[in-house]
Amino acid sequence: xxxxxxxxxxxxxxxxxxxxxxxxxxxxxxxxxxxxxxxxxxxxxxxxxxxxxxxxxxxxxxxxxxxxxxxxxxxxxxxxxxxxxxxxxxxxxxxxxxxxxxxxxxxxxxxxxxxxxxxxxxxxxxxxxxxxxxxxxxxxxxxxxxxxxxxxxxxxxxxxxxxxxxxxxxxxxxxxxxxxxxxxxxxxxxxxxxxxxxxxxxxxxxxxxxxxxxxxxxxxxxxxxxxxxxxxxxxxxxxxxxxxxxxxxxxxxxxxxxxxxxxxxxxxxxxxxxxxxxxxxxxxxxxxxxxxxxxxxxxxxxxxxxxxxxxxxxxxxxx
Numbered sequence: 001x002x003x004x005x006x007x008x009x010x011x012x013x014x015x016x017x018x019x020x021x022x023x024x025x026x027x028x029x030x031x032x033x034x035x036x037x038x039x040x041x042x043x044x045x046x047x048x049x050x051x052x053x054x055x056x057x058x059x060x061x062x063x064x065x066x067x068x069x070x071x072x073x074x075x076x077x078x079x080x081x082x083x084x085x086x087x088x089x090x091x092x093x094x095x096x097x098x099x100x101x102x103x104x105x106x107x108x109x110x111x112x113x114x115x116x117x118x119x120x121x122x123x124x125x126x127x128x129x130x131x132x133x134x135x136x137x138x139x140x141x142x143x144x145x146x147x148x149x150x151x152x153x154x155x156x157x158x159x160x161x162x163x164x165x166x167x168x169x170x171x172x173x174x175x176x177x178x179x180x181x182x183x184x185x186x187x188x189x190x191x192x193x194x195x196x197x198x199x200x201x202x203x204x205x206x207x208x209x210x211x212x213x214x215x216x217x218x219x220x221x222x223x224x225x226x227x228x229x230x231x232x233x234x235x236x237x238x239x240x241x242x243x244x245x246x247x248x249x250x251x252x253x254x255x256x257x258x259x260x261x262x263x264x265x266x267x268x269x270x271x272x273x274x275x276x277x278x279x280x281x282x283x284x285x286x287x288x289x290x291x292x293x294x295x296x297x298x299x300x301x302x303x304x305x306x307x308x309x310x311x312x313x314x315x316x317x318x319x
């Protein structure tokens with residue numbers, strides 16, 4: 001099964017990114033043909049700061065690799081190193097009805113949040129379709145807010161296939177319902193936009209500050225606590241197996257511990273879980289040439305597949 005996913009280099013990764021997407025990507029490497037990329041073209045819809053984008057892309061690559069992406073098992077590259085993506089984006093635009101894009105929820109949501117109403121933002125789903133269709137992707141792991149984009153890619157692929165024959169594989173969106181939404185420090189979905197994240201590679205000081213800011217209620221220390229509605233528990237259970245979750249529930253129900261104790265416990269869980277990844281992350285950032293070598297190797301593999309797809313299209317469109 002060929003699986004494709006990408007993540008924008010929009011700054012430091014948080015545990016919502018990890019449990020919502022990256023963990024599944026790592027686990028899937030042994031069972032699927034994985035294509036993974038850093039979506040730096042997509043990131044341009046929210047920032048045109050070139051130096052910042054370059055640094056964020058480097059940090060994103062280091063983060064992916066340190067967390068467990070294996071370039072020997074997966075095709076891992078920087079989006080802009082495979083120019084066929086942009087070429088296919090333009091060709092697919094000729095098959096994309098305006099009404100299809102006007103119905104896109106993501107565009108409306110981002111405009112409502114203050115992003116500029118640019119053509120790039122409006123046509124974002126077509127570029128995402130190019131990412132998916134160029135590599136004959138079968139499965140696209142996404143959050144619930146991205147399902148519509150995969151459906152748009154299918155619609156465009158069907159139009160092309162109806163015109164030119166079976167050029168593209170029709171992709172399927174896959175949502176892991178159990179971790180589709182990771183709560184942030186305020187109880188809403190964890191997102192940089194909401195400034196409610198717990199960052200994976202934060203310093204000990206910043207991590208402690210982020211965890212301390214988790215919203216809890218004012219139940220007295222000696223009283224039993226409601227673990228079912230506790231933001232600290234909701235985050236902690238991501239790191240725990242079933243028996244460990246039960247033990248934590250018992251601590252909540254017993255009373256005698258305040259939310260500060262549970263926040264300290266969560267701090268220990270997160271620090272221990274990502275300890276090795278943090279060390280590797282710092283090592284990679286100190287050796288950027290190593291990151292570049294990995295990305296170039298992945299881009300070469302990605303281009304081989306991309307050129308096969310594009311050759312079929314050139315023959316049809318007359319290029």
